Amino acid sequence: xxxxxxxxxxxxxxxxxxxxxxxxxxxxxxxxxxxxxxxxxxxxxxxxxxxxxxxxxxxxxxxxxxxxxxxxxxxxxxxxxxxxxxxxxxxxxxxxxxxxxxxxxxxxxxxxxxxxxxxxxxxxxxxxxxxxxxxxxxxxxxxxxxxxxxxxxxxxxxxxxxxxxxxxxxxxxxxxxxxxxxxxxxxxxxxxxxxxxxxxxxxxxxxxxxxxxxxxxxxxxxxxxxxxxxxxxxxxxxxxxxxxxxxxxxxxxxxxxxxxxxxxxxxxxxxxxxxxxxxxxxxxxxxxxxxxxxxxxxxxxxxxxxxxxxxxxxxxxxxxxxxxxxxxxxxxxxxxxxxxxxxxxxxxxxxxxxxxxxxxxxxxxxxxxxxxxxxxxxxx
Numbered sequence: 619x620x621x622x623x624x625x626x627x628x629x630x631x632x633x634x635x636x637x638x639x640x641x642x643x644x645x646x647x648x649x650x651x652x653x654x655x656x657x658x659x660x661x662x663x664x665x666x667x668x669x670x671x672x673x674x675x676x677x678x679x680x681x682x683x684x685x686x687x688x689x690x691x692x693x694x695x696x697x698x699x700x701x702x703x704x705x706x707x708x709x710x711x712x713x714x715x716x717x718x719x720x721x722x723x724x725x726x727x728x729x730x731x732x733x734x735x736x737x738x739x740x741x742x743x744x745x746x747x748x749x750x751x752x753x754x755x756x757x758x759x760x761x762x763x764x765x766x767x768x769x770x771x772x773x774x775x776x777x778x779x780x781x782x783x784x785x786x787x788x789x790x791x792x793x794x795x796x797x798x799x800x801x802x803x804x805x806x807x808x809x810x811x812x813x814x815x816x817x818x819x820x821x822x823x824x825x826x827x828x829x830x831x832x833x834x835x836x837x838x839x840x841x842x843x844x845x846x847x848x849x850x851x852x853x854x855x856x857x858x859x860x861x862x863x864x865x866x867x868x869x870x871x872x873x874x875x876x877x878x879x880x881x882x883x884x885x886x887x888x889x890x891x892x893x894x895x896x897x898x899x900x901x902x903x904x905x906x907x908x909x910x911x912x913x914x915x916x917x918x919x920x921x922x923x924x925x926x927x928x929x930x931x932x933x934x935x936x937x938x939x940x941x942x943x944x945x946x947x948x949x950x951x952x953x954x955x956x957x958x959x960x961x962x963x964x965x966x967x968x969x970x971x972x973x974x975x976x977x978x979x980x981x982x983x984x985x986x987x988x989x990x991x992x993x994x995x996x997x998x
Contacts, residue, residue, distance in 0.1 A: 684728060686978040688946070692964065693723035693982035699966030701748045701799075702955030702982055704860070711955070711964060711982060716744035716971075720760065723982065733777060738765045742811075742853070743795040746770070747953075752801055761806060763799050770795055772808060772832065772841075785841045789813040789826040796853035802867060804885055806832045807846070809854035809869050816874065819849050827851065829869050829883050847881065847889035849873075857904040857911070860956025866931045868892070870904035870913050880904065880913055880924065882931040892933055893924055905954030905963035910987035912963055913937070914951040916972070921951055921965065923987045938988050948983050949973040962986050 679687050684695035692709050698716040705711060709725040718737040721729040737744045743765030751759035751774075758776045761784065770788035773781040788797070791813030798809040812819040812827030819827020825843060827850030834841040851871030859865035867883045878895040892911070895901070900916035911924045922937040942948070952968035965985050969975040 679726065684978055685726075686976075686981060688983075690948075690984045691978070691981050692725050692984055693729065694978040694980075695729065696721070696723070696966065696980040696982070698744075698952065698968050698971050699980055699982060700744070700746055700796075700953050702953065702964045702966055703748070703750060704956050704964060712748075712750070713966070713982060714745050714748040714762070716746075718745045718764070720745075720748060720762075733760065733775060735762060735764060735773075735775065735781065738767050740765075741792045741795060743770070743790065746795065746797045746811075747799040749799040749801050749806060761799055763797050763808065765790060765795050770797065770810065772799070772806070785832055785843065787825065789815075789818060789824060791815060791826075794826070794852045798854055798856040798869075800856040800858060800867070802831075802858070804831055807856060807867065807883075808832060808843075809850060809856045811853050812850055814852065816849075816876070819851070822848065827854070829854070829856070829889070831885075846885065847883050851878070851901070853902065855901070855903040855953060857906050857954065859906040859908075859960065862960075865906070868904055868906065868911055868931075870901040872898075872901045874898065878913075878915070880911060890931075892926075892931060893937065902951065902968070903953035903965070905956070905965065905985075907957055907963050907985075907987050908961045909934075910961075912940075912954055912965075912985065912987065914954055914965060916950065918949055918973070919947055919951070921954075921985065925988075940985065941988070948981065949976070949979065951983075954985075957984065 679685055686694050696715055699713050700716050701714040703712040711723050713723050714720050718735040720733040722732055723729045735745055746763040749761045751757050759774050761774045763772055769786055769790050772785040773783055775781040788810050794811035794814040796811050800807050809829045810825055815826060818824040828845050829847040830843040830845045832841040833844055851873040853872045855870045857868050869881050869883055871879050873879060877898055878901040880892045881889040882892055883889045902914045904911060904913045909926045909928055912921045914921050919940055919942045921940040924937045925934040927934045949967050949969040950973040951965045953966050955964045957963045963985050965983050967980045969979040
């Protein structure tokens with residue numbers, strides 16, 4: 619892997635707002651008859667959080683269908699995970715899949731369906747991302763970034779109810795539809811793909827290839843978009859330290875011929891580049907674990923970890939490729955979610971779409987950044 623420039627400054631004061639899941643009633647949702655709904659975001663100064671998930675209990679695993687005996691595997695038999703949200707332990711997560719299914723997953727039981735959204739999976743579209751409401755414990759609302767036959771849009775839904783449209787008109791193309799959602803203290807942030815048009819990503823009048831904040835005020839005013847960064851790639855993925863109140867917000871982009879990037883996004887000034895990959899390995903997702911940011915890229919076990927200087931968003935050294943012990947492989951990783959503690963992440967495989975799937979793919983795998991005591995090598 620060749621690497622390019624790196625530069626970043628500390629400072630994005632951002633807070634991810636995360637809540638745990640409890641209700642597991644199966645549901646089915648479509649968009650027939652749904653109308654645009656006003657969007658207000660969380661009340662000013664009111665943030666609902668829950669305790670950080672604990673580490674896995676290390677309960678014994680027993681062979682069976684959809685049981686992966688690898689201790690790092692926390693969920694199995696999925697179909698292209700696009701968002702992974704840990705709940706009470708690393709063994710329990712809410713996982714969105716590109717086909718529109720949202721499931722509650724555990725290591726020792728079959729996944730349970732929570733919702734099924736009607737999405738258009740043509741090209742690289744589908745259910746790109748979900749984010750739980752900041753007050754999910756009370757309202758059970760899930761926000762979703764989806765593809766329809768005409769556009770990409772944000773909806774909100776709860777079990778047993780029809781989705782309500784929050785924001786429409788995000789450009790859709792034959793490619794470039796994979797975006798990302800993340801709640802921050804400022805509100806719900808959206809990263810959109812470039813709809814297959816790099817020129818649109820640079821156009822201030824288009825929402826293709828943008829990172830933008832959804833803002834809304836009052837019961838009769840729908841959400842509006844405030845652009846935070848442009849020049850996004852074919853696919854864009856947001857990430858932030860799980861549960862931290864003042865963490866920088868990052869976006870990883872697959873920018874095709876112009877090279878891949880990891881940038882830090884600020885509320886009121888231009889985004890800055892943390893790292894670029896001139897050889898265009900194809901960034902698929904990113905996740906933050908303490909002072910490390912992991913970026914998944916095309917190819918088997920391709921997660922590159924970027925060490926940040928303590929207390930800043932500046933890269934301290936060249937990226938380190940994840941080290942996997944001989945004879946052990948997880949295949950291709952895509953999106954990366956929060957981990958069970960500040961120094962882990964949960965990564966979803968995409969082997970059904972781009973690799974050679976194992977009997978238990980697609981999987982969610984617990985990853986840790988490189989151990990400084992192992993001479994810079996990645997995790998086993």
